[in-house]
Amino acid sequence: MSKHHDTILKVAKLAKLHPLENQEKQANDFDRLLQLFDTLSLDDANISASCHAIESMVQPTREDVVTETDQHQAFQSIAPKVSADVYLVPSVITPED
Amino acid sequence: MTYHFESLSRLKQLLQEKHISSVELTQHYLDHIQTYNPKINAMITICKDLALEQAKQADQAIAKGIAGPLTGIPIIHKDLFCTHGVKTSSASRMLDNFVPPYNAHIVDACQEAGLVLLGKANMDEFAMGSANSTSFYGACANPWDINKHPGGSSGGSAAAIAAGFTPLATGSDTGGSIRQPAAMCGITGLKPTYGAISRFGMIAFASSLDQAGPMARNAEDCALLMNVLAKPCKKDSTFVRRESEDYSRDLSQSIKGLKLGIVRESFDHEGLDSKVKATLEKSINTLVDLGAELVDIKLPHQHHSVACYYIIAPAEASSNLARFDGVRYGHQSTEAKDLHSLYVDSRSEGFGDEVKRRIMAGTYVLSSGFYDAYYTKAQKVRHLIMNDYQQAFSEVDLIVSPTSPTVAESVEGANDDPIKAYLADIFTISTNMAGLPGISVPAGFAHGLPVGLQITAPHFKESRLLQVAHQFQQASNWHLKTPDLALIQGGDN
Numbered sequence: 011m012s013k014h015h016d017t018i019l020k021v022a023k024l025a026k027l028h029p030l031e032n033q034e035k036q037a038n039d040f041d042r043l044l045q046l047f048d049t050l051s052l053d054d055a056n057i058s059a060s061c062h063a064i065e066s067m068v069q070p071t072r073e074d075v076v077t078e079t080d081q082h083q084a085f086q087s088i089a090p091k092v093s094a095d096v097y098l099v100p101s102v103i104t105p106e107d
Numbered sequence: 108m109t110y111h112f113e114s115l116s117r118l119k120q121l122l123q124e125k126h127i128s129s130v131e132l133t134q135h136y137l138d139h140i141q142t143y144n145p146k147i148n149a150m151i152t153i154c155k156d157l158a159l160e161q162a163k164q165a166d167q168a169i170a171k172g173i174a175g176p177l178t179g180i181p182i183i184h185k186d187l188f189c190t191h192g193v194k195t196s197s198a199s200r201m202l203d204n205f206v207p208p209y210n211a212h213i214v215d216a217c218q219e220a221g222l223v224l225l226g227k228a229n230m231d232e233f234a235m236g237s238a239n240s241t242s243f244y245g246a247c248a249n250p251w252d253i254n255k256h257p258g259g260s261s262g263g264s265a266a267a268i269a270a271g272f273t274p275l276a277t278g279s280d281t282g283g284s285i286r287q288p289a290a291m292c293g294i295t296g297l298k299p300t301y302g303a304i305s306r307f308g309m310i311a312f313a314s315s316l317d318q319a320g321p322m323a324r325n326a327e328d329c330a331l332l333m334n335v336l337a338k339p340c341k342k343d344s345t346f347v348r349r350e351s352e353d354y355s356r357d358l359s360q361s362i363k364g365l366k367l368g369i370v371r372e373s374f375d376h377e378g379l380d381s382k383v384k385a386t387l388e389k390s391i392n393t394l395v396d397l398g399a400e401l402v403d404i405k406l407p408h409q410h411h412s413v414a415c416y417y418i419i420a421p422a423e424a425s426s427n428l429a430r431f432d433g434v435r436y437g438h439q440s441t442e443a444k445d446l447h448s449l450y451v452d453s454r455s456e457g458f459g460d461e462v463k464r465r466i467m468a469g470t471y472v473l474s475s476g477f478y479d480a481y482y483t484k485a486q487k488v489r490h491l492i493m494n495d496y497q498q499a500f501s502e503v504d505l506i507v508s509p510t511s512p513t514v515a516e517s518v519e520g521a522n523d524d525p526i527k528a529y530l531a532d533i534f535t536i537s538t539n540m541a542g543l544p545g546i547s548v549p550a551g552f553a554h555g556l557p558v559g560l561q562i563t564a565p566h567f568k569e570s571r572l573l574q575v576a577h578q579f580q581q582a583s584n585w586h587l588k589t590p591d592l593a594l595i596q597g598g599d600n
Contacts, residue, residue: 017471018467021470021471021474024470025425025454025463025466025470026429026432026447026450026451026454027451027454027455027458027463027466027467028451028452030463030464036464039464039525039526040467042526043417043468043526046417046526046529047414047472047481047485049414050414050415050418050484050485050488052411052488054484054487054488057487057491058490059483059486060486060489060490060493061486062315063301063493063539063540063541063542063543064300064301064302064345064347064566067302067345067347069344070341070348072341081208084208085208085435085436087208088204088205088206089435089436090433090434090436090437091439097434099446099449100443100444100445100446100449101445101446102446
């Protein structure tokens with residue numbers, strides 16, 4: 011069994027996913043991916059982090075007024091389940107609770 | 108007469124001089140798609156009725172003398188650009204039932220320019236892939252050899268142009284997804300500067316890297332589409348407000364004296380196919396013959412770009428794709444017993460394996476205890492990569508490199524080894540990390556398949572890229588080559 015088998019289960023839970031059907035391959039691929047990540051072995055103590063390619067970008071501002079119109083019916087027309095203008099989901103509290 | 112391999116300038120002339128109507132041209136392309144798409148699978152949705160209606164309106168505009176430069180010309184959008192009333196799936200089961208109530212900014216811009224929407228192109232699911240093999244709607248084939256993939260993730264857009272389904276298409280490029288399929292299908296694809304084209308209405312993969320761009324037969328056509336796509340947008344805060352630019356302006360200018368940087372290590376890369384390398388060296392000689400000067404440069408941290416990208420892009424993807432929970436839109440599991448299982452079952456049923464793999468990698472690198480070791484570290488390396496380019500562009504005007512280390516490979520087994528596929532992105536990814544514009548131009552053939560030359564420029568120097576690409580295409584004929592459609596079973600040419 012791959013050393014990352016348990017990691018895959020833990021991360022799947024965090025990501026709200028079931029693990030892939032072939033868990034062993036997924037764990038092995040994950041191990042190889044981490045090996046790739048570990049090639050970033052350089053001294054980064056005095057390097058700043060860049061989260062954006064255009065660092066000089068100025069964020070535009072706008073007047074603090076409402077510009078959008080109410081389109082909830084258009085948006086909810088493509089929802090899986092809607093009733094009385096709210097999205098429907100299964101019960102959070104089940105009878106057994 | 109057949110029109111499907113005509114240049115945009117020729118099609119414009121035919122329309123303006125009324126040798127053909129837009130309705131006739133649109134019907135021609137629709138018929139061509141109907142004949143060949145079953146074998147190529149470049150299209151997810153074909154908008155026959157909408158296209159003919161838009162073509163009719165274009166003909167009216169031409170008749171009234173109020174047509175723009177591209178009025179009546181057909182186009183295909185990658186299926187991650189929202190189209191009002193037309194399914195936009197991002198090639199995922201998750202969005203198989205998603206019909207957007209609005210248009211992406213670039214879709215609006217194309218409509219206003221009078222372009223005719225033929226349909227939506229196949230792609231890798233949520234743009235995650237480099238072989239168009241992860242689509243929920245099946246793999247797309249390369250028109251040059253239908254047993255080979257077309258590259259990805261904008262594989263459907265590239266294949267559609269190569270097969271003559273359309274003269275123009277849109278694509279998106281997060282780590283090479285316009286340039287690499289353009290190279291593999293023998294067309295021209297431009298990844299603009301980050302922020303040069305609005306991302307409003309483009310289904311997000313990795314928000315700090317995603318960029319929409321034009322794909323066409325040649326650089327001249329890309330420039331014309333770029334003029335439409337770069338329209339200012341107030342709805343994307345990362346759109347960079349600049350004076351409008353005519354991207355066709357410099358096409359005819361000589362490239363004599365331009366300094367082309369070359370990273371010798373790229374051409375000695377162990378993964379670079381020797382025939383691809385030989386082909387690219389000939390194409391670079393053509394640029395030198397045109398008067399460009401080659402200058403050796405270094406990009407010392409480029410070899411870190413794949414690891415850096417496959418931390419940052421999945422991290423952003425895991426966050427972006429958290430919205431797909433089966434509640435407000437998209438796939439909803441019918442098996443869910445409670446709220447938690449609604450999320451998990453809907454997401455597990457809706458996403459394909461490669462998307463799940465990347466969401467989980469992203470979740471891992473953002474999780475407590477690993478964030479600094481991976482995500483922050485990758486952002487620091489990104490800074491070094493950006494600095495490398497800044498230094499390089501203080502010495503040269505442009506950088507030439509391979510687009511892809513190989514030509515298109517077999518469709519079979521394209522998804523078997525994800526890490527091997529990631530490593531093949533080596534030549535395109537660093538451009539995205541630094542937000543730079545890059546173009547891939549047809550540069551010849553190796554193993555009977557197209558090879559692309561990548562040219563990279565400083566921020567917002569798309570006109571310079573298009574100028575060099577156009578001048579190269581005046582001195583070569585690789586962009587005029589077309590696949591033999593008679594070899595594709597199911598139709599003749």
